[in-house]
Amino acid sequence: MIKLPVEDEDEVQYSQWIMKLFDRTEQIDSALEPLTNPLEGSPLFLDDARCPHYAVSGYAAGQLSVAMGCVASLKQMLVQESEDRIHMVASPFGAYALVRNALDSAAVALWLLEPGSGTLRIKRRIMLAVDEVSKGAALRQTMDQPSTKAERRIRLKQVAELAGLQEWNPLSKDKALPTMTQILKDLERLHANQVLPWLAVWQLASGHAHGKQWAQLASNDLDVIEGTRTATGAQFQMTIRYGMLAAVLFEAVQLVETAGTRYVELSGGHRE
Template identity: 25%
Template structure:
């Protein structure tokens, strides 16, 4: 992935040659989003793995969630490119916090698509998709807050439907029978309901996806580490400022100084690299699932 020949992006302030090289590298990395933003995601072909998944749990298709998540990831990366070049093709203004927040969303959604698509066995792919759906239904109920009998009844109806689809798809049947060969249908249904209430966390998703995409350096899961840093920035957590460049401008009041805080460009470049790699891994698995029976 490289920028057009001869492209040299100038920041709005004077920077070192090393910093200039990082800025050019960042823009070269983001160049690929110009193609990705126009990408359409093929529907699952008859006989493919995703076609089989989707048929069992309509209208909660695995392929639809995976393609949506990849679209969200690309949208945020492309918006970063647009924001950086918003003052002109050869002038950049890199905000301190916003690019890392955009990177966080891109990384998280690309990871979700990979986490959802990667299991080799259909029951696990379906279980992950329906765990997400149960979390969605819980979020809807929480959003509206106060009890609403009609709305609550509709949410419960949808939960019952998700539970039944999961049971029919046998998402935990083999595991239950392996542990207890005499398990009854009610035992399997109860285990299914329990499995579906296990809400996937972003930490679980990014950590697993980082391993699948082989974004590992020794004992460090790079995807998880960078996602945590970017999430801290998005939430306004102060601990992350220890990784930033802090320049003391001068005293403000006794015991307090004015400072200029700058996000390290190499951190942003690393985050974008990991997000792009995660998206690439997700798309490759998605493409396999919509065309192959495995």
């Protein structure tokens, strides 16, 4: 792979913004770490008391950890630090896939935590568990391994009853988990300081994750390779555009921060 130095001053500034977003994510991580276990009497503490084996707090914290871990992995991928300088080296492929994973996990965390009702948060936690059971069973089936799907689904019905949800059936087809598109459309009302809609960012990052040319052409730069131009076409060198990556990462970090702020509200002792 050819490594081309960045000479565009705007792109250099965008690379500096990306570094600031990495720092911001580390600050969010530090703020959330002491609240892994919700304070007694807090809304999440009460949620977990009702549904201890499928804790709302644990799942939300886990999703936020995944999101922040993806951003940390992106930093490890892009940044090379020495004693006197920092280099950022980025391929046009790969970076957006990590951002997409961060968006996925942060969106699930915010969707789980967003309701003002503890009952609705618990319902969403159980819906996520039903979905996980189905996805895990599909993998085992592909690998010709035995499945405990039926037993685990029955157990989740019992979990709902123990949480005081006797009239609610989490196994009903109309209780299926919404798609990520539906989740992001719903969460957009919580989106402040918007540069791009969260759904648009996720769609672009998903296109990259699946190797789609439309996504690569929409976000990367193409430069004609010298000497290849003909009457019918040319060969191009594709390079990442730091401005676009900065915008997409900014929105991913905003989603992480919004979900993290909601987690702090619910776990820090504030009663609803």
